[in-house]
Amino acid sequence: MNLLIFMIKTCVIFCGGYGTRLKSITKNKPKPMVSVQKKPFLEHLLVQLKEQGIKKVFLLVGFKKDQIIKYFKFGTKLGLKIEYSYNPPNVESGLRLYTIKNKINEDFLLMYSDNYCSLNLNKNYKFFKKTKSLITLTVARKKLGNINFTKDYNVRYHLKRKKHFKFVEIGYMICSKKIIKYLASNNVNFNSYFRNKFIEKKLTALKTFSKYLSISDIKRLKETRHYFKKKNVILIDRDGVINKVNSKNRYVTRLEELKMNYKIISILKKYPKIRLICISNQAGVSTKDVKISDLIKINRYIKSYLKTHNITLMDYFISTDHFESKSFYRKPNPGNFLRAAERYKLLLDKTFYIGDDPRDVLASYNANTKCIYLGSKNKLNTLKNTIKSDTIIYNLSKSIRNKLNSRY
Numbered sequence: 001m002n003l004l005i006f007m008i009k010t011c012v013i014f015c016g017g018y019g020t021r022l023k024s025i026t027k028n029k030p031k032p033m034v035s036v037q038k039k040p041f042l043e044h045l046l047v048q049l050k051e052q053g054i055k056k057v058f059l060l061v062g063f064k065k066d067q068i069i070k071y072f073k074f075g076t077k078l079g080l081k082i083e084y085s086y087n088p089p090n091v092e093s094g095l096r097l098y099t100i101k102n103k104i105n106e107d108f109l110l111m112y113s114d115n116y117c118s119l120n121l122n123k124n125y126k127f128f129k130k131t132k133s134l135i136t137l138t139v140a141r142k143k144l145g146n147i148n149f150t151k152d153y154n155v156r157y158h159l160k161r162k163k164h165f166k167f168v169e170i171g172y173m174i175c176s177k178k179i180i181k182y183l184a185s186n187n188v189n190f191n192s193y194f195r196n197k198f199i200e201k202k203l204t205a206l207k208t209f210s211k212y213l214s215i216s217d218i219k220r221l222k223e224t225r226h227y228f229k230k231k232n233v234i235l236i237d238r239d240g241v242i243n244k245v246n247s248k249n250r251y252v253t254r255l256e257e258l259k260m261n262y263k264i265i266s267i268l269k270k271y272p273k274i275r276l277i278c279i280s281n282q283a284g285v286s287t288k289d290v291k292i293s294d295l296i297k298i299n300r301y302i303k304s305y306l307k308t309h310n311i312t313l314m315d316y317f318i319s320t321d322h323f324e325s326k327s328f329y330r331k332p333n334p335g336n337f338l339r340a341a342e343r344y345k346l347l348l349d350k351t352f353y354i355g356d357d358p359r360d361v362l363a364s365y366n367a368n369t370k371c372i373y374l375g376s377k378n379k380l381n382t383l384k385n386t387i388k389s390d391t392i393i394y395n396l397s398k399s400i401r402n403k404l405n406s407r408y
Contacts (some may be wrong), residue, residue, distance in 0.1 A: 002218060003125050008125045008174065011109040012100070014093050015042065016062025019114075021217040030064040032113040033071065034215050037228045038130045040071060041215050042113055042229065046078050046299070048349065054109065054123040056081045062097040063089040093190040098183040105177060108192075112171040116224065117212035118349035118368045119172060119340075122390050127206050128174040131216045134202040135179060135194070138172035141337065149205040157194040157203065167205065170212045209338055210348060210368055219339075230408055234274050234400065235340065238280035240356035241374060242302055251284035255297050258307060264354075264374075264396075271310040271400050276306075277344065279363075285320035294329040295320075315340070332359040335408045337367035350408040352399060358382050365391040372396050 019031030020269055021149060026034065033043035042059075049057065057080050061068050065086055075082030085100045099112070107128075109121065117138065128136040131153060139147050139390060146158045147164040158165055169191070193199055213224040241243045244259040252258055268274065278299075284290030295318070303313045317336035321327035329335035341348050348369040353360060356375035361383060364371035370393045373380070393399055 008052055008107055008109055008121060009053065009103070011049050011054045011056070011059075011111060012058045012060065012097065012104075013042075013111045013113050014096060015059050015068060015113040016087060016089055016091065016093075016096060018063050018064075018089050019216075022215070022221065023218065025218075025221075026063075028064070028198075030067055031215065033064075033067050034221065036215065036221075036225050036231075039407070041116075041224075042068070042072070043078070043347060044112065044116060045113065046072070046075070046080060048116070049109075050079050051349075052119070054080065054121075056083070058083050058085060058100055058103065060085050060093075060100070062087055062091065062096075069244055092187050094183065094188040094192060095185065097190055098185055101183055104180050107177055108175055110171070110175050113269040114216045115171045115173060115212055115214050117208055118210040118347055119208065120349075120365065120368045120390055122386065123365070123368075124172070124206055125174055126386065128204075131204045132202065133174070133204040134176045134199050135173045135204070136180045137169040137203070137205045138208055139167040139169050139205045140208055141166055147205060149207075153204040153206070155194070155200070155203045155205045157191070157200070159192070159195070167207070169205070170208070172208075172272070181406065201218065209334055209366075211338075211342060227347055228408060229345070230406075231275070231344065231346065232404060233275050233277060233344060233346055233402060234351055235337065235353040235369070236276050236278050237288045237353070237355040237357070237360055238278050238282075238299075238302070238316075241354055242306075251282070251289050252298060253284065254294050255291050255301055258298055258301065260302075265306070265309055265311065265394055267400075268306075268311050270397070271404065271405060272310045272312075274312075274400055276311065277340050278313060278316045278318075279331070279340060280300075280316065281319050281321075281323070281331050281359075283319075283321065283323040283325075283330075286322035286325070292320075314344070332362035332366060334363055334367035337363065337369065347408055350406065351403065352393060354396065361391050362387060370399075372399060 015032045019026035025289050033040040144161045145167045146161050147167040148156045148165050170242045197206045215221040244261050306313050317340050319330040321330040352370040353364045358379050361371045371391050372391050
């Protein structure tokens, strides 16, 4: 299948509201320009879009629009083409989109300017095409939501929050260019169109497991700033990466069997500012091949050994579930990636995982992060080309240097 079919190049972002829940912070500043790690929050979104392959962005501006236009101009410095559409701040999002209807001639991503979530846009667009949707919502679990969806991903949407609705949409909506014909010149919120009987039939939802961040109020802004702090953290597998594995044995069962992978260690020790988090499957505990006490000894020794080489291993996230288990925390499922991200406030789409098994590539894909793959290329034949092309990056040293030079 031609991979180009799964590329989306245009994004529209709502940037026009007052941001009143941020109180004095947005008294003289539009919400998208609120600072997060010395950059406007909107810039973080635009950088993410550029990294995901977006080429053109429409900013639907309103309150204090001149600050946004003066800062971003035509988007050249970010490698984007930016166009602006102005409406007064009291104009609702549906009418804002209607204003540029004649400029939309392809499928597009539709976003809010106050939410951020790690994602793989090509993966989402592939889902959108497969389900033949008019709109695919990105939804996150919430106690008091306004969305439920079926096993076929069809959406039940309610304008007000209710207890028995378990999800909310967070932006990152993929929209067919066909929705333009349903827009009207009424001053209504865009989500009111979700109740349109024609759109509702082809309204789908894609659940994100990643935590979504927001700057919509003071408390959430503080949390978002914490996530965007520079941490120099990368994720790494254990067996086959940090240490070698004997092909005759499925697991390292005792400390005496442990053999460190000096090739990888020689690279990692060149970058003492990098901190590691190990994510590993250890099904040997479930199969009774490995005692918990021995697993603990092995992990402690590895951490101590790496420290002697000026390498910091911060933490382990281990799945001891059986290899036949479908546990959310056993790779290729992303559970332990998400646990690590939550504990250490990581942006998964700003880091990567080092692994040696196709499951590591698939787990990275499922967690919306990248993967340095160190295993046999022949083994990758089990994976779809879209997964490999969206996930695998090459050259470990270069990737580490890029991580150190990034803002995150």
